[in-house]
Amino acid sequence: MEPTLSIALRAHVVLLSASVVVLTAVCLCIVLLLHVPLGHSGTFELRAAVFGMAVLAMLYVRHKASHAFRAALQDRQISLSDVNANGVSIADGCPHAWLVQMYAELCPAAARRQIMSREHAPRL
Secondary structure, eight states: OOHHHHHHHHHHHHHHHHHHHHHHHHHHHHHHHTTOOOSSOOOHHHHHHHHHHHHHHHHHHHHHHHHHHHHHHHTTOEEEOSSSTTOEEEOTTOTTHHHHHHHHHHSHHHHHHHHHHHHSSOOO
16 A cells, blocks of 8 residues: 555544544533433434534544645645655644644645645746
Protein backbone atom coordinates (compact mmCIF):
# COMPACT_ATOMS: atom_id res chain seq x y z
CA MET A 1 0.00 0.00 0.00
CA GLU A 2 1.29 3.44 -0.90
CA PRO A 3 2.21 5.70 2.03
CA THR A 4 -0.26 8.39 0.93
CA LEU A 5 -3.11 5.87 0.78
CA SER A 6 -2.33 4.47 4.21
CA ILE A 7 -2.11 8.02 5.65
CA ALA A 8 -5.47 8.92 4.10
CA LEU A 9 -7.16 5.73 5.34
CA ARG A 10 -5.79 6.21 8.84
CA ALA A 11 -6.90 9.85 8.91
CA HIS A 12 -10.43 8.95 7.79
CA VAL A 13 -10.71 6.21 10.43
CA VAL A 14 -9.46 8.56 13.17
CA LEU A 15 -11.81 11.35 12.08
CA LEU A 16 -14.83 9.02 11.97
CA SER A 17 -13.91 7.51 15.34
CA ALA A 18 -13.53 10.94 16.91
CA SER A 19 -16.90 12.00 15.47
CA VAL A 20 -18.60 8.91 16.91
CA VAL A 21 -16.99 9.47 20.33
CA VAL A 22 -17.97 13.14 20.50
CA LEU A 23 -21.51 12.49 19.34
CA THR A 24 -21.92 9.57 21.75
CA ALA A 25 -20.69 11.75 24.64
CA VAL A 26 -23.16 14.49 23.67
CA CYS A 27 -26.01 11.97 23.49
CA LEU A 28 -25.04 10.51 26.87
CA CYS A 29 -25.02 13.98 28.45
CA ILE A 30 -28.47 14.70 27.02
CA VAL A 31 -29.78 11.35 28.31
CA LEU A 32 -28.36 12.03 31.77
CA LEU A 33 -29.76 15.57 31.86
CA LEU A 34 -33.22 14.35 30.86
CA HIS A 35 -33.08 11.47 33.37
CA VAL A 36 -33.89 8.84 30.73
CA PRO A 37 -33.39 5.30 32.09
CA LEU A 38 -30.49 3.41 30.51
CA GLY A 39 -32.08 -0.05 30.79
CA HIS A 40 -31.27 -1.15 27.24
CA SER A 41 -28.53 -0.25 24.79
CA GLY A 42 -30.84 1.17 22.13
CA THR A 43 -32.45 0.02 18.95
CA PHE A 44 -30.81 -0.45 15.60
CA GLU A 45 -32.48 2.72 14.32
CA LEU A 46 -31.01 4.76 17.16
CA ARG A 47 -27.53 3.38 16.56
CA ALA A 48 -27.87 4.00 12.81
CA ALA A 49 -28.99 7.58 13.50
CA VAL A 50 -25.97 8.21 15.76
CA PHE A 51 -23.64 6.76 13.13
CA GLY A 52 -25.30 8.85 10.39
CA MET A 53 -24.93 12.03 12.44
CA ALA A 54 -21.28 11.13 13.09
CA VAL A 55 -20.69 10.77 9.35
CA LEU A 56 -22.30 14.17 8.78
CA ALA A 57 -20.09 15.68 11.50
CA MET A 58 -17.06 14.07 9.86
CA LEU A 59 -17.99 15.55 6.48
CA TYR A 60 -18.46 18.99 8.08
CA VAL A 61 -15.01 18.88 9.72
CA ARG A 62 -13.49 17.67 6.45
CA HIS A 63 -15.12 20.64 4.65
CA LYS A 64 -13.76 23.07 7.26
CA ALA A 65 -10.31 21.48 6.90
CA SER A 66 -10.43 21.99 3.15
CA HIS A 67 -11.25 25.68 3.60
CA ALA A 68 -8.49 26.10 6.21
CA PHE A 69 -5.99 24.44 3.86
CA ARG A 70 -6.94 26.73 0.97
CA ALA A 71 -6.66 29.80 3.21
CA ALA A 72 -3.22 28.70 4.47
CA LEU A 73 -2.17 27.98 0.89
CA GLN A 74 -3.28 31.45 -0.20
CA ASP A 75 -1.38 33.03 2.70
CA ARG A 76 1.69 30.89 1.83
CA GLN A 77 1.80 29.33 5.29
CA ILE A 78 2.40 25.80 4.00
CA SER A 79 5.12 24.32 1.86
CA LEU A 80 6.46 20.95 0.78
CA SER A 81 8.81 19.12 3.11
CA ASP A 82 10.39 15.69 3.31
CA VAL A 83 10.53 15.77 7.11
CA ASN A 84 7.16 14.12 7.80
CA ALA A 85 5.20 11.34 6.11
CA ASN A 86 2.66 13.49 4.30
CA GLY A 87 5.29 15.89 2.96
CA VAL A 88 3.71 19.13 4.16
CA SER A 89 5.28 21.76 6.40
CA ILE A 90 2.97 24.21 8.18
CA ALA A 91 4.15 27.61 9.45
CA ASP A 92 4.09 28.13 13.21
CA GLY A 93 1.78 31.13 12.94
CA CYS A 94 -0.92 29.32 10.95
CA PRO A 95 -4.22 30.04 12.77
CA HIS A 96 -5.88 26.70 11.95
CA ALA A 97 -2.83 24.48 11.75
CA TRP A 98 -4.60 21.38 13.06
CA LEU A 99 -7.25 21.65 10.32
CA VAL A 100 -4.56 22.18 7.70
CA GLN A 101 -2.71 19.12 9.01
CA MET A 102 -5.95 17.13 8.95
CA TYR A 103 -6.59 18.03 5.31
CA ALA A 104 -3.01 17.16 4.41
CA GLU A 105 -3.53 13.72 5.96
CA LEU A 106 -7.03 13.17 4.57
CA CYS A 107 -5.99 14.08 1.02
CA PRO A 108 -2.18 13.81 0.87
CA ALA A 109 -1.83 13.59 -2.91
CA ALA A 110 -4.21 16.49 -3.54
CA ALA A 111 -2.50 18.60 -0.87
CA ARG A 112 0.93 18.05 -2.42
CA ARG A 113 -0.43 18.85 -5.89
CA GLN A 114 -2.04 22.08 -4.68
CA ILE A 115 1.14 23.18 -2.90
CA MET A 116 3.32 22.40 -5.94
CA SER A 117 1.01 24.31 -8.28
CA ARG A 118 0.94 27.26 -5.85
CA GLU A 119 4.74 27.29 -5.49
CA HIS A 120 5.17 27.37 -9.25
CA ALA A 121 2.52 30.06 -9.74
CA PRO A 122 3.70 33.66 -10.12
CA ARG A 123 3.39 35.82 -7.01
CA LEU A 124 0.88 38.63 -7.21
